Amino acid sequence: MIDHKHQDIDAATGTATTGHEWDGIKELNTPLPKWWLYVLYATMIWSVGYWILYPAIPLPSGATRGILGWSMRSAVTQDLAELRADRAPMVNELNKSTLQQIASDPKLAEFARAYGHSAFGVNCAPCHGANGQGSKGYPNLTADRWLWGGTLDQISATITHGARYGDPDGHQGDMPAWGSQGLSKQQIDDVANYVYSLSNKTTDDVSAGKKVFADNCTPCHGADAKGNPDMGAPNLTTKIWLYGGDKDDLIQTITYGRGGHMPAWGAKLDPATIKALTVYVHSLGGGQ
Amino acid sequence: MSATPAPNVKNPAPAPAGTEKISLYESRQQIYPQSVSGRFRNIKWALLVGGMLLYYFLPFLRWDRGPDLPAQAVLVDLTNGRFYFFGIEIWPQEVYYFTGLLILAAFTLFLMNAVAGRVWCGYLCPQTVWTDLYLLVERWTEGDRRERMIKAKKPWTPRTLAETALKHFLWLLIAWWTGGAWVLYFADAPTLVKQLATLQAPAQAYIWIAILTASTYLLAGFAREQVCLYMCPWPRIQAALTDEYALNVTYRVDRGEPRASVKKAIALREDGKPAGDCVDCGQCVAVCPTGVDIREGLSMGCIQCGLCIDACDNVMGKIGRPTGLIGYDTDINVHRRAEGLPALKPKLVRPRTLIYLALILGVAAAMGFTLATRRSLGCDVMHDRNPIFVMLSDGSIRNVYTVRVLNETGYERKFYLSLAGLPVGKLSVMGEPAGGGKGVPIIAPPNQTLELRVTVTTPADAQLPQSTPIQMVLTDAKTGETVKKGDYFKAP
Numbered sequence: 001m002i003d004h005k006h007q008d009i010d011a012a013t014g015t016a017t018t019g020h021e022w023d024g025i026k027e028l029n030t031p032l033p034k035w036w037l038y039v040l041y042a043t044m045i046w047s048v049g050y051w052i053l054y055p056a057i058p059l060p061s062g063a064t065r066g067i068l069g070w071s072m073r074s075a076v077t078q079d080l081a082e083l084r085a086d087r088a089p090m091v092n093e094l095n096k097s098t099l100q101q102i103a104s105d106p107k108l109a110e111f112a113r114a115y116g117h118s119a120f121g122v123n124c125a126p127c128h129g130a131n132g133q134g135s136k137g138y139p140n141l142t143a144d145r146w147l148w149g150g151t152l153d154q155i156s157a158t159i160t161h162g163a164r165y166g167d168p169d170g171h172q173g174d175m176p177a178w179g180s181q182g183l184s185k186q187q188i189d190d191v192a193n194y195v196y197s198l199s200n201k202t203t204d205d206v207s208a209g210k211k212v213f214a215d216n217c218t219p220c221h222g223a224d225a226k227g228n229p230d231m232g233a234p235n236l237t238t239k240i241w242l243y244g245g246d247k248d249d250l251i252q253t254i255t256y257g258r259g260g261h262m263p264a265w266g267a268k269l270d271p272a273t274i275k276a277l278t279v280y281v282h283s284l285g286g287g288q
Numbered sequence: 289m290s291a292t293p294a295p296n297v298k299n300p301a302p303a304p305a306g307t308e309k310i311s312l313y314e315s316r317q318q319i320y321p322q323s324v325s326g327r328f329r330n331i332k333w334a335l336l337v338g339g340m341l342l343y344y345f346l347p348f349l350r351w352d353r354g355p356d357l358p359a360q361a362v363l364v365d366l367t368n369g370r371f372y373f374f375g376i377e378i379w380p381q382e383v384y385y386f387t388g389l390l391i392l393a394a395f396t397l398f399l400m401n402a403v404a405g406r407v408w409c410g411y412l413c414p415q416t417v418w419t420d421l422y423l424l425v426e427r428w429t430e431g432d433r434r435e436r437m438i439k440a441k442k443p444w445t446p447r448t449l450a451e452t453a454l455k456h457f458l459w460l461l462i463a464w465w466t467g468g469a470w471v472l473y474f475a476d477a478p479t480l481v482k483q484l485a486t487l488q489a490p491a492q493a494y495i496w497i498a499i500l501t502a503s504t505y506l507l508a509g510f511a512r513e514q515v516c517l518y519m520c521p522w523p524r525i526q527a528a529l530t531d532e533y534a535l536n537v538t539y540r541v542d543r544g545e546p547r548a549s550v551k552k553a554i555a556l557r558e559d560g561k562p563a564g565d566c567v568d569c570g571q572c573v574a575v576c577p578t579g580v581d582i583r584e585g586l587s588m589g590c591i592q593c594g595l596c597i598d599a600c601d602n603v604m605g606k607i608g609r610p611t612g613l614i615g616y617d618t619d620i621n622v623h624r625r626a627e628g629l630p631a632l633k634p635k636l637v638r639p640r641t642l643i644y645l646a647l648i649l650g651v652a653a654a655m656g657f658t659l660a661t662r663r664s665l666g667c668d669v670m671h672d673r674n675p676i677f678v679m680l681s682d683g684s685i686r687n688v689y690t691v692r693v694l695n696e697t698g699y700e701r702k703f704y705l706s707l708a709g710l711p712v713g714k715l716s717v718m719g720e721p722a723g724g725g726k727g728v729p730i731i732a733p734p735n736q737t738l739e740l741r742v743t744v745t746t747p748a749d750a751q752l753p754q755s756t757p758i759q760m761v762l763t764d765a766k767t768g769e770t771v772k773k774g775d776y777f778k779a780p
Contacts, residue, residue, distance in 0.1 A: 238681030
């Protein structure tokens with residue numbers, strides 16, 4: 001309680017007290033400046049402005065909208081539109097230029113790589129990994145071998161039309177399941193031994209498998225087993241194996257066949273993004 | 289504050305009989321500081337002129353750094369993330385130099401406090417300096433203390449209205465120039481001045497000028513001592529840091545009391561009775577910019593500007609008494625004089641000042657040393673994490689690194705990037721031709737960071753452990769300056 005009847009002066013300090021007293025302890029009155037109080041009132045009035053301008057009061061039917069009509073969603077939309085506007089000149093350059101022109105212009109290539117990296121993270125990383133490192137069944141894009149070719153134009157075609165994805169211009173051709181198409185278990189074992197010997201040192205006699213290979217596999221993989229990018233037939237003489245290079249893996253592949261899908265991105269992504277993706281993937285370390 | 293000689297009479301004074309209402313908020317008492325002349329006033333004028341000339345004209349000082357870099361001596365280039373200070377150029381990653389500067393500033397403030405209390409507040413604080421300038425304008429347009437007090441009580445006349453309008457116009461002019469000079473530190477000053485004059489400067493420049501004009505006008509024109517009394521943290525910190533050796537503006541109670549008028553004092557002295565030198569003329573209070581009565585002892589409101597010393601010395605001179613009734617003195621002497629002991633000389637050399645000085649010199653020397661010996665090039669190596677290595681078709685292993693080459697000079701430089709610690713490894717830079725014996729040649733553009741994708745490849749039969757420490761070596765083709773950066777080569 002404030003005692004308004006008498007002003008109480010504290011003997012030790014000569015300062016007036018507020019009149020508040022707790023068990024004999026009194027509070028000295030050290031008054032705040034009035035303007036300080038007015039600043040507090042001003043901030044209160046200021047806060048009312050927020051209620052009016054922005055979404056503020058939660059109601060059963062949703063929060064009040066505020067007269068500015070601001071929402072987080074519209075703010076994001078606006079930010080994205082600004083971002084697109086910022087990028088527009090460079091994106092137009094991508095649209096106008098050929099892949100070779102983009103790759104040879106340092107500034108445009110840098111933009112394409114950054115733009116492609118971001119598009120890669122959204123669209124490609126689920127299968128090919130964050131930096132194109134791939135995994136079993138999903139090609140590593142950073143190494144120096146390509147199923148469907150590693151030039152700019154070949155990469156672009158693969159991204160646009162995909163593989164085994166229903167696009168008539170896309171890559172076709174499967175690895176047949178030889179276990180149900182005329183090869184016996186012994187023949188499969190022999191040819192797996194032969195294929196294994198192509199990239200590994202081995203002292204086994206692989207002549208039986210070599211014959212099986214010559215009779216069945218050369219149309220796609222070639223007599224020298226170096227593959228054919230037009231058919232997506234991998235080079236079997238290297239250390240790079242999409243489905244694993246152990247004998248067990250090879251037997252599995254030969255017996256049951258292989259044929260992964262690559263979506264045809266031409267229907268989903270605009271040309272500039274595909275160009276940027278191409279330049280980015282080409283720059284990952286394996287581009288030809 | 290430490291012990292005070294006079295009884296500490298704090299506001300609010302006991303209310304007169306009949307008006308015993310207690311308020312928890314107090315109205316501001318307008319202060320009308322009177323003009324004064326003297327030693328400390330002159331020091332303050334000199335610091336004001338010097339400081340303002342420095343502040344207003346420093347952005348126009350030129351400093352040649354070559355054709356590709358700005359020629360402004362002091363420039364904060366926010367767009368490109370560079371800070372230029374004469375021959376020194378700071379990049380964002382070297383922001384610790386600012387930490388060093390802040391540490392230096394803090395210890396300098398502490399040292400100033402150990403020597404002479406709130407000397408910063410009284411002489412150098414921008415709030416004090418700008419308020420001083422505003423008060424000069426106020427006196428020039430509206431008259432000195434007495435005139436302003438009289439005019440404040442009377443209704444407006446065309447004359448007072450014109451004077452006040454002129455005052456506010458001049459205040460705004462100073463405030464505008466203050467804000468205007470501030471933005472000049474963030475862009476090429478002559479160019480920006482031209483743009484401002486032709487209304488073609490960027491919007492931020494106008495916004496910042498408006499903000500700083502408003503704050504200067506408000507703080508120096510209106511808030512004044514309220515900033516020191518209620519807003520600034522330094523008086524509170526200072527009160528906890530100060531000690532009994534610090535020189536503070538002090539009223540000599542032993543000389544001043546008992547107070548008496550000039551005639552009465554003479555009469556008393558003739559009778560052999562005690563009579564102080566203080567004639568209670570109130571000049572010390574009249575000149576005080578914060579409205580403090582120094583005779584009540586040291587208080588939170590006193591900014592130690594020394595103007596009351598000038599005022600009192602002038603009065604003592606006129607009445608033929610020795611000057612120094614108010615002067616810089618230590619708390620030790622306040623107590624010694626109260627006990628009738630002779631005053632001691634102020635002790636400047638003592639552990640506290642020496643420690644502060646040692647810390648200041650230590651930090652300054654460390655900063656000076658790192659600045660003097662820092663390299664003009666930098667190199668950062670980041671190993672690609674995913675994949676950490678790639679096996680190529682022939683079984684060889686490749687690691688990819690992102691290497692950042694920082695050329696911190698204003699001219700283009702040629703470097704060689706080479707590999708150490710892995711004799712079987714071959715280093716190449718994506719998009720660059722293969723290098724010779726010295727390494728891969730790199731052209732680094734001036735004052736920029738060049739980002740390179742670097743591969744290191746080892747043959748299939750290298751038989752490397754999972755991790756081998758390597759070094760990227762960057763060598764200046766001309767000077768041979770070298771920087772090495774360690775990383776690892778990863779294998780299956």
